[in-house]
Amino acid sequence: MPYEKILVPTDSSAVSLEAANQALEIAKAMNSKVHAVYVVDIVPFVGLPTEGLWESMKEILEEEGMEALQKIEKMAKEMGVNMTSKVLEGSPSNEIVKYAENEKIDLIVIGTTGKSGLDKILLGSVAEKVSKKAHCPVLLVKKTDKEE
Template sequence: MYDRILVPTDGSAETRRVVEHAAELAEVHDAELRGLYVVNTATFAGLPMETSWEDVNEVLREEGESALADVEEFAEPYDVPVSTDVVEGPPNKEIVRHAEREACDLVVMGTHGRGGIDRLLLGSVAERVVRSCSVPVMTVRVGDEDEEEPPTADSVGEMKGSS
């Protein structure tokens, strides 16, 4: 069903859960895992004019390479080939472009599960990708570890049995 699974990363700590989920799918489907890091050039438009773009670009690319090394490390226990790429541009557009250009069958990415005013103000790369990508997108909720765990099948059965 899947031959190429794209897993974008922002280098955050939550990436591990997303990569492991994508790697499990890749292993089951004998698919390739493709890690992608997008250097978001738009966020650095406000830098002082004295700042050298080449220096900033080099630092950002190094961060990307480090994030992609983590993807390779997190996927290592799974028997899947991994390839990686660093691109520049708006993250949601580059993720969609990469998924479609590289003939990926699935995009697996993290989402923080923000809602309400947070989502309105902050936006969501994952939401924009879901809305504009012709490739299926699977989101893996990350963060919010302090929230209560969702009920499991066992706990739902226990709740039903106690009524």
């Protein structure tokens, strides 16, 4: 089954850039389009007044997202892969799954830090949540030893 539309979420980490590289390699081989998204996680700020601190934080996070997406856009251009990017806002796993459904994505390629034990219980994993909720296949790209 060809993957015509591939989604790669990024958080600007090394493992998310490796996931982007994997997504772009697959897209190049299959002549697919890559959708890259960065989600501004608003969950920690729910309940705060919308003016002041939140607006400043939102601007910083949106700027970080644009920078992360620009790195992937540069990689895509160098590889000759058609790509689109978007900054989203909300709960990362929910927004990624919703975007994938709305855009009829065929494959999600997402980096995972490989949390285990207490970290996984307390923090959960966006990649794990996406893999459970997604309507399409999800390729998990693990953090390698050299990135630790």
